[in-house]
Amino acid sequence: MAFDIEMIKAVYEKYPSRISAARKAVGRSLTLTEKILYAHLTQGEPSKAFERGVSYVDFNPDRVAMQDATAQMALLQFMQAGRNQAAVPSTVHCDHLIQAEVGATADLNKAKDKNREVYDFLSSVSNKYGIGFWKPGAGIIHQVVLENYAFPGGMMIGTDSHTPNAGGLGMIAIGVGGADACDVMAGLPWELKFPKLIGVKLTGKLSGWTSAKDVILKVAGILTVKGGTGAVVEYFGDGARSLSATGKGTICNMGAEIGATTSIFGYDQKSEAYLRGTERGDMADMANEIKEHLTGDEEVYNHPEKYFDQVIEINLSELEPHINGPFTPDLAWPLSKFAAAVRENGWPAKLEVGLIGSCTNSSYEDISRAASLAKQAVDKKLIAKSEYTITPGSEQVRYTVDRDGFLDIFGQMGGVVLANACGPCIGQWARHGAEKQEKNSIITSFNRNFAKRADGNPNTHAFVASPEIVTALAIAGDLTFNPIKDTLTNEEGQQVKLEEPAGLELPTKGFAVEDAGYQAPATDGSKVEVIVDIKSERLQLLEPFKAWEGTDLKGLKLLIKAKGKCTTDHISMAGPWLRYRGHLDNISNNMLIGAVNAYNGETNKVKNQLSGEYGEVPAVQRQYKLHGVGSIVVGDENYGEGSSREHAAMEPRFLGVRAILVKSFARIHETNLKKQGMLALTFANASDYDLIQEDDSIDINGLTSFRPGLPLSVVLNHADGSKHEIQVNHTYNEGQIEWFKAGSALNLIKASV
Numbered sequence: 001m002a003f004d005i006e007m008i009k010a011v012y013e014k015y016p017s018r019i020s021a022a023r024k025a026v027g028r029s030l031t032l033t034e035k036i037l038y039a040h041l042t043q044g045e046p047s048k049a050f051e052r053g054v055s056y057v058d059f060n061p062d063r064v065a066m067q068d069a070t071a072q073m074a075l076l077q078f079m080q081a082g083r084n085q086a087a088v089p090s091t092v093h094c095d096h097l098i099q100a101e102v103g104a105t106a107d108l109n110k111a112k113d114k115n116r117e118v119y120d121f122l123s124s125v126s127n128k129y130g131i132g133f134w135k136p137g138a139g140i141i142h143q144v145v146l147e148n149y150a151f152p153g154g155m156m157i158g159t160d161s162h163t164p165n166a167g168g169l170g171m172i173a174i175g176v177g178g179a180d181a182c183d184v185m186a187g188l189p190w191e192l193k194f195p196k197l198i199g200v201k202l203t204g205k206l207s208g209w210t211s212a213k214d215v216i217l218k219v220a221g222i223l224t225v226k227g228g229t230g231a232v233v234e235y236f237g238d239g240a241r242s243l244s245a246t247g248k249g250t251i252c253n254m255g256a257e258i259g260a261t262t263s264i265f266g267y268d269q270k271s272e273a274y275l276r277g278t279e280r281g282d283m284a285d286m287a288n289e290i291k292e293h294l295t296g297d298e299e300v301y302n303h304p305e306k307y308f309d310q311v312i313e314i315n316l317s318e319l320e321p322h323i324n325g326p327f328t329p330d331l332a333w334p335l336s337k338f339a340a341a342v343r344e345n346g347w348p349a350k351l352e353v354g355l356i357g358s359c360t361n362s363s364y365e366d367i368s369r370a371a372s373l374a375k376q377a378v379d380k381k382l383i384a385k386s387e388y389t390i391t392p393g394s395e396q397v398r399y400t401v402d403r404d405g406f407l408d409i410f411g412q413m414g415g416v417v418l419a420n421a422c423g424p425c426i427g428q429w430a431r432h433g434a435e436k437q438e439k440n441s442i443i444t445s446f447n448r449n450f451a452k453r454a455d456g457n458p459n460t461h462a463f464v465a466s467p468e469i470v471t472a473l474a475i476a477g478d479l480t481f482n483p484i485k486d487t488l489t490n491e492e493g494q495q496v497k498l499e500e501p502a503g504l505e506l507p508t509k510g511f512a513v514e515d516a517g518y519q520a521p522a523t524d525g526s527k528v529e530v531i532v533d534i535k536s537e538r539l540q541l542l543e544p545f546k547a548w549e550g551t552d553l554k555g556l557k558l559l560i561k562a563k564g565k566c567t568t569d570h571i572s573m574a575g576p577w578l579r580y581r582g583h584l585d586n587i588s589n590n591m592l593i594g595a596v597n598a599y600n601g602e603t604n605k606v607k608n609q610l611s612g613e614y615g616e617v618p619a620v621q622r623q624y625k626l627h628g629v630g631s632i633v634v635g636d637e638n639y640g641e642g643s644s645r646e647h648a649a650m651e652p653r654f655l656g657v658r659a660i661l662v663k664s665f666a667r668i669h670e671t672n673l674k675k676q677g678m679l680a681l682t683f684a685n686a687s688d689y690d691l692i693q694e695d696d697s698i699d700i701n702g703l704t705s706f707r708p709g710l711p712l713s714v715v716l717n718h719a720d721g722s723k724h725e726i727q728v729n730h731t732y733n734e735g736q737i738e739w740f741k742a743g744s745a746l747n748l749i750k751a752s753v
């Protein structure tokens with residue numbers, strides 16, 4: 001699990017010259033975000049022309065991290081790229097597929113059994129291609145990355161939305177789809193819309209019951225779930241420097257809940273202490289040498305309003321603990337107002353379960369502070385009224401907090417330690433009785449609390465708070481309990497009060513672990529065989545898509561004219577389909593089943609032009625494929641918005657759809673379609689959407705002279721013999737046209753080896 005010191009050295013060597021060139025080019029002081037982005041530009045000098053929220057720019061990330069659910073398709077694609085090794089240091093983390101039920105050991109063993117084929121595949125493919133593999137039970141991706149790989153001033157992409165956790169250690173870390181991860185591992189640049197910048201100035205110092213979690217709970221309340229969209233949130237000020245590195249990680253992690261591209265803190269003494277505490281003193285020494293480049297310029301932080309698009313100020317000394325929810329993470333309640341909100345809104349006051357941990361809040365500091373409350377409960381003869389679970393973020397944290405006696409204290413309080421995995425945070429929770437869908441309340445230190453997320457019950461009111469507040473409320477079993485002022489009745493009938501929590505940022509005896517759960521890749525992977533059972537329902541090796549036949553496309557059948565919102569969820573649903581993420585044929589049975597057919601207002605019911613009968617979208621498309629007939633999908637505005645999952649582009653390609661013609665695209669989906677060798681086209685006149693008829697046979701002309709900026713023409717051959725010829729636009733550049741011609745970007749990458 002070497003942390004690539006040579007790679008980091010090479011990154012740091014570039015910093016001084018890159019940053020001074022950047023200052024010169026833009027003619028002003030720089031934020032930390034700008035410094036890191038400019039240091040990772042693929043080529044050329046930083047430019048004044050990079051317009052925030054507008055320009056797309058190519059970067060060279062230093063690392064890739066993948067969680068097991070998304071890694072499957074990313075690595076199946078990577079296998080198609082013809083590379084012997086991943087071009088940048090990369091890791092896979094088995095954390096999302098472990099279901100919490102009775103406790104760590106039994107749950108982990110069950111998961112290993114149930115997901116064996118997926119783990120065997122991920123382990124073998126990682127071994128072959130030089131990718132580090134973290135076994136099931138090793139920990140949750142973001143905590144493991146923070147402990148081992150995150151470094152100040154670095155840039156990482158990860159196939160998980162909470163990748164920004166590494167921003168706590170000063171890294172620009174961004175969640176992406178598997179296709180992007182595949183490209184970067186294949187050595188291609190990665191494109192990002194130059195972000196807007198939100199500055200959060202923190203003053204004062206945390207004390208008492210307030211913790212780093214409350215900073216992001218407060219920020220979520222201010223910015224809401226949409227307020228960070230397209231922006232990087234940069235934290236600075238004395239208050240920022242007073243927070244532990246893991247506390248900063250918590251804040252950056254949950255920044256995903258406000259839609260931020262990522263969040264970041266500058267390098268400081270707390271970062272250095274964490275690096276040394278996690279046995280990365282040599283990295284700290286290197287960072288110290290260029291530390292002025294690993295934080296924003298003084299002038300920026302003195303006059304933030306001149307450099308950020310929006311500035312927020314929070315005084316940590318005045319910040320109250322917060323509880324956010326239910327059903328959304330931006331409904332922020334200061335603790336002093338929460339009990340009244342519970343009563344006024346009729347939320348169930350009885351607290352059923354308190355859950356601490358997850359990648360968001362499972363540091364040594366978090367666990368030690370929560371344990372200080374559990375110890376008080378035991379000492380003061382209080383019996384916890386709610387169920388209580390602890391999810392350590394990594395085996396290293398679990399081992400260390402066990403050694404230091406904290407798990408024992410939780411056990412005495414009645415707590416159950418779950419596996420070092422996502423578990424209830426991603427709905428992997430066999431919560432007994434959830435199927436009855438009763439109205440109830442739970443509180444967690446996780447980051448998301450949308451309906452059904454934890455246990456599938458739409459009536460579970462899930463609230464989010466710090467591990468300390470979760471623990472106090474679990475002891476009380478009552479959502480209206482305010483530990484700052486209320487007392488509790490103990491077993492002996494006495495009124496007792498919980499004292500403020502206390503903990504340690506880092507273990508005084510250092511971290512320890514017997515088996516961290518890491519598998520290093522083979523030095524020479526050429527002989528390693530990737531394990532995929534050809535009978536598997538969950539995994540299937542990919543076949544390259546066919547190259548373009550070199551002619552215009554004639555006689556395409558209209559598969560569906562989708563009306564209204566058509567997100568990647570409508571195109572490739574999640575839920576039970578997640579099981580098939582590594583099996584393109586099987587998951588393709590969900591293709592467009594959520595899209596609304598403009599002709600009948602129904603979902604998953606379209607006309608089969610070969611038989612004249614109506615059928616399910618994937619079944620009709622399979623008929624077209626069987627008969628060698630191409631098809632076309634027509635859509636409305638912002639087609640493909642939402643998650644960047646590549647399945648939404650791969651499934652239509654796999655089943656033989658040749659083009660997607662819409663009023664407008666969500667850009668990431670448009671790029672994903674191009675990468676898979678599809679035609680992504682837009683109506684030159686949006687009203688031409690109305691000309692498309694249900695029985696149309698459609699020709700796409702102009703492909704033999706396909707060029708950037710040159711529109712194509714589409715002929716709609718209607719069933720009554722009449723025709724319309726319309727113009728359609730595209731945004732393909734030269735390189736992307738080559739992807740189309742080759743059949744996919746991967747085919748082209750492979751050809752270049």
Ligand code: SF4
Pocket residue numbers: 095140141142160162358359360421422425426446447
């Ligand atoms: S613990 Fe929760 S937020 Fe963290 S990676 Fe797992 S599912 Fe995502």
